[in-house]
Amino acid sequence: NAGVTQTPKFQVLKTGQSMTLQCAQDMNHNSMYWYRQDPGMGLRLIYYSASEGTTDKGEVPNGYNVSRLNKREFSLRLESAAPSQTSVYFCASSQTGALNEKLFFGSGTQLSVL
Amino acid sequence: GQQLNQSPQSMFIQEGEDVSMNCTSSSIFNTWLWYKQEPGEGPVLLIALYKAGELTSNGRLTAQFGITRKDSFLNISASIPSDVGIYFCAGHTGANSKLTFGKGITLSVRP
Numbered sequence: 001n002a003g004v005t006q007t008p009k010f011q012v013l014k015t016g017q018s019m020t021l022q023c024a025q026d027m028n029h030n031s032m033y034w035y036r037q038d039p040g041m042g043l044r045l046i047y048y049s050a051s052e053g054t055t056d057k058g059e060v061p062n063g064y065n066v067s068r069l070n071k072r073e074f075s076l077r078l079e080s081a082a083p084s085q086t087s088v089y090f091c092a093s094s095q096t097g098a099l100n101e102k103l104f105f106g107s108g109t110q111l112s113v114l
Numbered sequence: 115g116q117q118l119n120q121s122p123q124s125m126f127i128q129e130g131e132d133v134s135m136n137c138t139s140s141s142i143f144n145t146w147l148w149y150k151q152e153p154g155e156g157p158v159l160l161i162a163l164y165k166a167g168e169l170t171s172n173g174r175l176t177a178q179f180g181i182t183r184k185d186s187f188l189n190i191s192a193s194i195p196s197d198v199g200i201y202f203c204a205g206h207t208g209a210n211s212k213l214t215f216g217k218g219i220t221l222s223v224r225p
Contacts, residue, residue, distance in 0.1 A: 004156070040123070040217060041217065042202065042215045042216060042217035042218055043157070043202070043215040044215075045212060045213075048212070058212065059212075090156050090157070092156075102147055102159050102162050103147075103157075103159070103204075103213060104159070105149075105156030105157050105158070106156050107154070107155050107156050108154070108155070108156050
């Protein structure tokens with residue numbers, strides 16, 4: 001089973017460029033999440049989708065947009081990348097619509113913005 | 115918002131040793147989760163705890179949900195080199211709360 005799949009694995013952008021990070025899960029989970037991980041900061045929630053058709057801001061949403069394309073897919077878009085968005089991005093999913101379930105993570109996207 | 119405190123940031127142990135990691139908060143948590151992240155990968159769930167006082171094992175790993183509901187610990191017994199990684203605690207303060215993560219402890223195991 002693939003679980004949570006993220007693409008791409010690595011990406012280098014120039015300041016001002018845009019890109020979309022893709023995420024898909026095959027566990028029939030209702031909820032999906034985007035986190036960023038920075039040294040010494042742990043995991044910080046960017047956006048989440050409690051169920052298909054809904055999205056909400058997390059702790060650090062500025063500079064990002066998301067789309068819950070269907071139950072399987074949840075994408076993260078950077079419209080105009082900035083160096084401060086250099087980070088490792090993780091997509092995750094969980095079974096229930098409530099935000100109290102254990103999360104399953106993808107393997108991450110390492111993004112560098114020059 | 116709620117914070118989870120994990121310290122120290124790094125731990126270095128000898129292969130075969132036991133190690134214990136704590137996670138503390140000033141807030142009461144209803145769920146505690148322990149994750150491990152290996153280099154180049156996403157965090158993987160190790161143990162989930164749902165009740166105060168609960169003690170749960172997963173192989174050489176044992177975790178407990180503190181009685182005060184403000185802390186949890188993870189023990190690794192007889193460490194081996196593949197135990198290296200970052201260990202995160204995480205928790206929920208309520209049924210509809212977002213999952214809060216600690217900043218993680220990087221564990222190194224010397225052969």
